[in-house]
Amino acid sequence: MCTNITLKSSDNTVLMARTMDFSFALDPEMMVYPRNFKLNFAFNEPLEHHYAFLGLSKNIGVFALADGINEHGLTAAALYFEGYATYESTVVEGKSIAPNDIVMWMLAKCKTVEDVKEVFQTHHLVELKLEFLGMIPPLHWVFQDIEGNSIIVEPLEDGIKIYENKLGVLTNSPDYGWHKTNVRSYIGLDPAQVEPRTIYGENFKAFGQGSGTFGLPGDLTPPSRFVKALYSKLSTKKAANEAELVVxxxxxxxxxxxxxxxxxxxxxxIDYTQYTAYMISNTQTYYYRLYDSLNTEVVNLNDFDLDGNEIIKV
Incomplete structure (x- = not known):
């Protein structure tokens, strides 16, 4: 599961936010990865020097993360894509990346979504079973840079598809093209009230407020969460600044x-929302709330020594 949105405030602050919905207990820890901390990847030589980044991470022998933000304001998030994610099986030396390494690789090496596109155009996604999950994780990804440019990347049976993230919403399966088609069933949703009608001389008025949202799906499937998130994004008053954006x-x-x-x-x-994260590209700030807490934690990448060679637990 998982839901991802992007937003921009009136002062041009850009945000990427996501829920992390998963049935395996992640017990995430906030980690800062300085520029000289050695990063290890399944199919590539270790990176001794790279861009600094941070994110909630899972210790699986090495630390792995499903989302984060780097020093140039690039944000990245991986979401579950069961039944649709298709990877290659043959490793090409120097040109292959494991799906679970994508977020870390992009944050370590890329400044913008154009850089991200180039990596996907020159590298192969090769399947790798994760022992702690007992499976090859089916994933697709969202990226956004400090200019607010955002893309969705999906590894489909007929190749990797890169979409401009115009709607600023992503959930899980089916593929993004299917979700866009499904939106056509809900284009009548509106925050305004439905006007009263007279039918055969009888007057009918909506019950209470919110009648324009009649038909908004209420279940927790990926298609319904996509529509709910899109409607809420469209109808929510535009934020003026970073603080309002996170709210x-x-x-x-x-x-x-x-x-x-x-x-x-x-x-x-049990599949549940283990954490919710809000990443601000402009200030390299990561806000998050864990399931068992009502408090929102705030970590700014620039508060740490980014030239170090040891990972920092916050």
């Missing part, structure tokens, strides 16, 4: 938050 994003994503017990997988595990 707006939190209210939008509250609509798709998954409490423990609401979704049970076929494996009888």
């Amino acid at each position: 707006a994003a939190s209210h939008i994503l509250n609509n798709v938050d998954i409490p423990k017990g609401s979704v049970v997988t076929q494996r009888k595990t």
Whole structure:
């Protein structure tokens, strides 16, 4: 599961936010990766020097992360893409990346979404089973840079597809093209009230406020979360600055938050929103809230020694 949105305030501050919905306990830790901390990858030589970045991370022998922000304001997020993600099986030396390494690789090496595009155009995505999951993770990705440029990248059966992220919303399967088609079923949604009607001489008026949202899906499937997030994004008052932007994003994503017990997988595990993250490109700030807390934590990348060679636990 997972829901991702992008937003821009009236002072041109750009945000990427996401829920991390998963049925495997991640127990994430906030980690800062300085420029000289050695990064290890499945199919590539270690990177001794790279851009500094941070993100909530999972220790699987080495630290891995599903989203983060780097010193140039590039943000990245991986979302589950079950049934659609298609990878290659043959490693090409120096030209292959494991799907689970994509977020870290891009944050370490790229400044803009154009840089990200170039990596996908010159490298192969090669399947790799993660032992702690017992599977090859099916993923697609969202990237946004400090200028507000954003793309969605999906590894499909007929190749890697890169979409301009005009809607600023992504969830999970089906593919992004399908979600855009599905939006056509909901274009009548509106924050304004439905006007009263007279039918055969009888007057009918909507019950209470919110009648323009009648038909807005309420379930927690990826298609419904996509529509709910898109409607909330469209109808939410534009933020003026960073603080308002984070508040707006939190209210939008509250609509798709998954409490423990609401979704049970076929494996009888509970899929729930383990954390919600809000990343500000302009200031390289990462806000987050864990499931068991009402407090929003704030970490700024620039508060740390970015030239170090040791990972920093915050």
